[in-house]
Amino acid sequence: MVSSRELFYQLVNSPGITEIQKAARFLYLIKRSFGSKGETFGTSRKSGGAGFASHYNMVELMKKVHTRLDRTIMENLSYELIFDKYDGPANFFYLDPPYFKGDKYYGFGSFDHSLFANHLKRLSARWLLSIDDCDRSPELFKQYEIIPVARQQGINMKNPKSTVFKELLIMNY
Numbered sequence: 001m002v003s004s005r006e007l008f009y010q011l012v013n014s015p016g017i018t019e020i021q022k023a024a025r026f027l028y029l030i031k032r033s034f035g036s037k038g039e040t041f042g043t044s045r046k047s048g049g050a051g052f053a054s055h056y057n058m059v060e061l062m063k064k065v066h067t068r069l070d071r072t073i074m075e076n077l078s079y080e081l082i083f084d085k086y087d088g089p090a091n092f093f094y095l096d097p098p099y100f101k102g103d104k105y106y107g108f109g110s111f112d113h114s115l116f117a118n119h120l121k122r123l124s125a126r127w128l129l130s131i132d133d134c135d136r137s138p139e140l141f142k143q144y145e146i147i148p149v150a151r152q153q154g155i156n157m158k159n160p161k162s163t164v165f166k167e168l169l170i171m172n173y
C-alpha cells in the first residue's frame with residue numbers, strides 16, 4: 001500500500017473486519033507512524049520519517065516476522081501471572097519493566113518496583129533485567145550481578161542531538 005497521510009488516517013479510524021485486514025492495518029500503521037505508535041503519520045522535514053520508508057521489503061519483513069514468531073506464545077498478563085505460569089529452573093526471563101523515571105507512560109498506573117523485586121527473589125528461573133540507572137536501582141537490586149551500560153536515547157537514532165541514556169543490566173546468574 002502506498003504511503004499516504006489520508007490512507008493512514010482512514011486506517012487509524014477503521015478497524016479491519018477480517019483477520020487479514022487487521023494484520024495489514026497493523027503492519028501499515030506501525031510502519032508508517034511516528035515511533036511506531038500507530039497514532040500519527042510519520043513525516044519530518046529532514047529525514048522524511050516513517051511515512052517515507054521503503055515498502056519494497058515488506059514481504060521480506062513479513063517472512064522474517066513469521067519465522068521469528070513460529071512456536072512463540074504471546075501473553076498479555078501482569079508479571080505475577082507470567083511468573084506463576086512459566087517459572088522453572090530450566091527457563092529464562094528477559095525482564096524490561098517500566099523505568100523508575102517514566103513508569104507513568106505505560107497506562108498501568110505507577111509500577112511498584114519493590115514489589116517486583118520481591119517477586120524476583122522467589123524465581124527459580126534465570127532472569128536478566130534492564131532498568132534505568134538512577135539512585136534507586138542499584139540499591140533495590142544490590143544482591144545481584146549488575147552491569148552498567150549506556151545507549152543512545154531517542155527514537156531517531158540518526159539524530160546527533162540525542163543524548164546518552166544510562167541503564168543497568170541486572171541478572172541473577
Ligand SMILES: C[S@@+](CC[C@H](N)C(=O)[O-])C[C@H]1O[C@@H](n2cnc3c(N)ncnc32)[C@H](O)[C@@H]1O
Nearest residue numbers: 077078079080095096097098099106107108111
Ligand atoms: C520499558 S517498557 C518495555 C517495552 C518492551 N520491551 C518493548 O520493546 O516494547 C515496560 C513495559 O512494562 C509493561 N508493564 C507495566 N506494568 C506491568 C505489569 N504489572 N506486568 C507486566 N508488564 C507491565 C508496560 O506496559 C510496558 O510495556
